Amino acid sequence: MKPNKSLSRLFLVSFSLFLLLPLAAVVVIFLLNSYSSQEDSVSNRLNVIASSLTDRISSKLENPYKFLETVAEMTQEYGHEEPQMNSMLISGIKSFQIFEAIYILDSKGRILLFDSAYYKSYNKNDFIGIPLPEIATGTIADTKWSRAAISPLSNNMVVRAVVPFDGGYIVGDIGTDFISEMLAESVPDTNTVISITAPDGKIIASSIRSVTGSLANHPLLRHTGSFDPMMLKYKYMNEDRVGTIKTLKTPGWFLLYEQTAASAFVYFTQILTMNILSVVVLLAFSVFILFFIRAKLIVPMRLLTERSEMISQGMFIQFKDSEKGVFKELRTLYDSFEKMMITIDRREKELRDKEEYLRSVFDSTTTTGILIISMDDEPIIMDANVGTQIIFGYKLSELLGLPTAALIKELGNELSEMCKESRRTDVMVTKQLEMVKKNGLNFPVLCSVYPLFGSNGHIQGFICVCIDITEITRVQSELESEKERLDVTLRSIGEGVVAADKFGRITLVNSSAENILGQKYRFILGHNINEVLQVYDYETGKSLTERITDLSPKSNRTFRANMVTKDAGVITVFITSSAMTNNRGEIIGSVYVFRDITDRMKMEQELISRKKMLEDINKSLEKRVQEETEKRRKNEQMLFEQAKFAAMGQMISAIAHQWRQPLNALALYVQDIEDAHDSGEVDRNYLVSFASNAMRLIDHMSSTIDDFRNFFHSANSTEKVDVPSVILESLSLVTTQMRSQMINYKVQIKSGDKEQIYENRIPEDYTPINDITLNIFSSELKQVLLNIFQNAKDAIIDHRKSTGEKVGNLIITVTYKSDRLKIDIENDGGNIPEDTLSRIFDPYFTTKPEGEGTGIGLYMSKIIIEDHMDGLLVAQNTKTGALFSITLTYNN
Incomplete structure (x- = not known):
């Protein structure tokens, strides 16, 4: 029996040396490596989150600071x-x-x-x-x-x-509230604290809003040298902690990101617990194995030894049936071990596939819906992220096993067809679908399907990424509707309108322009304006194309000219060219408005011929007077139309100025989407805010179009109006131009001892000073006021060129008297020369350079005030400029 004891002892020693001790060493090394790996993981996670927060906050502060630098530059200059x-x-x-x-x-x-x-x-x-x-x-x-x-x-x-x-x-x-909100949103649990401090340790913002004061003695602030540490371990407030510190380059602040050590290394604690349990189980299992080996291996080997000794001594004892079975059990043990190895290999492969699947799911953004779809003919949902639950309103337990057809609005399963196409082509397939929330609400979704490959290279399923585009679709639809409204407005205008960019390429043609030019929009778009508008001076026949297309930022020219068209040949037109400029005075394009007056010119020629005939015939003085009166009426009507045409050009220029600031602001909002998306700020609140701001600007631009469309529209009869309200409405159309030219205006309304004053603003809550109204055509009074305002603006701009002054002034005074109302419009743009003061109301008389004035505006203004309203319009010089006075009686 002694040799058997030695063999058993040798087996136990060998088992301990070659199995238990190496296994213990492996466990210790694994724990050390796990702790080191956990340290690296915690360090990387702290640094990624801290660096991301640092970049986002710095980005949020950088643009406002650049704006302040721009204000400083402009303040120093102006x-x-x-x-x-x-x-x-x-x-x-x-x-x-x-x-x-x-x-x-x-x-x-x-x-x-x-x-x-x-x-x-x-x-x-x-x-x-x-x-x-x-x-x-x-x-x-x-x-x-x-x-x-x-x-x-x-x-x-x-x-x-x-x-x-x-x-x-x-x-x-x-x-600092927005910084605290960003910090609070980035905190994963209550054991994490994120703070922003000044260089002296003063707390600027914290994820815990109630925390204030100073962190000057914080251990992290001792490491604010030339580099940012990856991770520090320290004891603070009687608690073991880990953290990192980052520098915000834009303001020079420090971001402190820290966690309790227990929270940070909770994963290692779980691993240690699991390993201890594993060791206990392993020891128990080893004891069982030793007992089993002794019974199934040592004892049979001892029997074999005994049988061998007996054979050497010439004795042979046959094995019992129970003793023969021991070798079969050894083989069974080997076979079981081999099967166990095969099972382990298969489980490891499944774990690797599961790891890749989990990595794909959780590496995707949580603000986008991500579905894992099976490869069945009728695919079902195998997994989904939090974004999918938020978008569709389902819980995860409700989504698992749900057919994808339940998420599609129409009958049939378009998502299933996308999966089949992606499987056939092995590439991503993207479509816009109408999908259904749990509450039955339909909404548009941009859906992309990706093949999900396994470790063997075969497709095991599909990843479906869903983005809710409800807000984007709504904004695009409203922008298209607004564009259609603008197109309808332009089509309703009788004049031809053509717009071009700063390079002279045509970008807009209305239907009236198509009819006049005899060319369709699709054949004109993108062509150079010089190729389309072939215009020649009506009197001299010289080409005006270069003059009307070579515009300065302040030009507004009107010509009577001959135009070459495709269908009608040469026609006569009144054409007005205006430059569109941005808020810096740079030209961004041009607008051309023209009206076919060929028939009118033929009528003028016919009137001239008839006049000659009437002079030759001249049988009756009464008939002659009637014909002359009719001629004067038609001439006045023609001049009235010309004045409205010129005013239309001024209104086009006013719209260009009115739209300039909203268009720039809308461009800033659109550009901010990309930055916000990169910063992870695009959520529903952001989209709601973006849509609200964009619609406010669009409504403002729409109201400008309504003002333009209704400006010259009047009823078939006179109406009772409050004159100051008409003045304020007219002034609102040129407010942007006044502001861009640095012209201050003031409106004074006086009635007895009452007085209202508005400086450089149009009141939203205007209330009439009294109940006195005049029975007039309000659109005609608007035309007169707009003409005088434009002349005052031009006079102030020309006066600056000779004096060097930077600011102009326009004063409008409305005075209610016992039997009449008086409107005084005074500017400081210099005096009208005495030799022309008496002629400024004559038709076709103008002091402006050729091509920049028609000479009919003040003439028609005088006719409107004195003939249509039984009033009086006079002009006189003041110390610094000119004064236009309009007097209207109450019995109008």
Whole structure:
């Protein structure tokens, strides 16, 4: 029995050396590697999240700061008193909603001009001259960003961005709430804290909003050298923590991202627990194996040894049937081991496939629906992400096993067909589908189907990515509707309208222009304007094409000319050319409005011939007087039409100015979609805000078209109107032009001891000063006022060229007297020469250069006031300019 004991002891030692000890070493090494790998994983995760947050916050702060630098450059060039500076501050508050206030300060830190999202609660003038303490005392005068402080306007936490320039500073108060919201959204659990601090440790924002004060003694702030650490382990507030610190380059702040060590390394703790349980199970299993081996291997080997000794001694004892079975069990053990290895290989492959599948699902964005679809003829949903649950309104348990046909609006399964096509071509298939939410609501979706390949290279299923495009579709539809409304308006105009870009390529042709030119829109679009508009001077026959297409930003020319057309040959037209400019005065295109007056010119020739005949015949003075009266009436009618045609050109120019700012703002909103998408900010709230802002601008542009369409429309009879309201409506059409030319205007309404004054604004809540109305054609009075306003604007611009002045003034005074109403329109654009003052109301008399004035505007204005309204229109010089006075009696 001693040899058997030695063999058993040898087996136990060998089992321990070659199995248990290596297995223990493997477990220890695995734990060490797991801990190291967990450290790397935690470090990478902390740095990725912190770096992403740093980039997003820096990006959010960079554009507002660049805007302040632009304001500083303009203030240094033009000064703070320019009206455009106030408009720019207002635009900045509206465009960058993180601004709570923007200040223009002098060199001593005193407020010269400011605007705020909260200023309606205060009087702006109360703040002028008040110094900002941090600037006046030099605390942050030489830095770009201040510490967090309480805003005096809103009582919110703000930081101040400072841009110095020669003679003062531009300061913007930026609320920190948006930073705190971004930090709070990025916190995965309650054991994580994210903070933004100034270089001195002052807390600017935190994921825990109630936290304020300073983190100057925080261990992370000791590592703010030339590099950002990957991960630090430290003890803070009697708690083990891990964290990282990143530098926000734009403001020079620090982002501190930290977690409790227990939360960060929870995965390693779970692995350690599982390994301990595994070791316990393994030890129990080893004891069982030792017992089994002893019974099935050691004992049979001892029997074999005994049998061998007996054979050597010449004795032979046959094995019992039970003893023979031991070799079969050894073979069974080998076979079981081999099957076990095959099963392990198959399970490892399944785990690798599952890992790739999980990686594909969770590497996708959570704001987009992602479905995993089976390869069946009628595919079902095998898995879905959170985005799918949000978009379709289903729970995950409801989606699993659901046929894809349940998500499609129409009968049939378009999603199944997309899967078949993707399987056939091995590429992505994308379509726009109408899909159905759980509540039955239909909505448009941009759907893409990708093949899901397994480790063997075969397709195992499909990944379906769904993007809700409801808001995008609605905005596109509304933009198309607005474009159609504009097209209908242009088609309803009797004059031909052609628009071209700054390179002279035609971009717009209305139906009237098609009829006049004898060419269809599709054959004209994209051609050079010089090739299409072949225009020659009516009197001299010289080509006017270069003159009407070579425009300066302030040009507005009207010609009577002959035009070559495709069908009608040469016709006579009145043509007006106007330049479209942006807010910087740069030409972005041109507009040409023309009307066929061939029949009118033939009528003029016929009238001339008849006049000669009447002079020859001249049988009766009464008949002669009647014919002359009729001739004068027709001439006046023709002049009236010419005046309306010229006013139409002025209205086109006004629309170009009215649309300039909304179009620029709309372009900024569209461009911001890409930045917002890259920053992960495109969610439903963002799209709702984008749609609301875009529709507000579109409604404003639509109302401008309605104003243009209704400007010259009047009823068939006179109507009772409030004259000041007509003046304010007319003034609103040229307000943008006045502002762009730096012309201030003031409207004064006086009735007895009552007085209303409006400076550089059209009131939204205008209330008549009294109940006195006049029975007139309001559109005719608008035409007169618009003509006088345009002449005043032109006079002020020409006067600046000789004097060098930058600002002009227009004063409109409405005075109610006992029996009449008087309208005084005064400008400071210089005096009218005395030798022309008495002739300015003559037909075809103009002081403007040839081609820039028709000489019929003031003539028709006098006829409208004096003949149509029984009033009086006179002009006189003042000390600095000219004064036009309109007197109307109440018995109109």
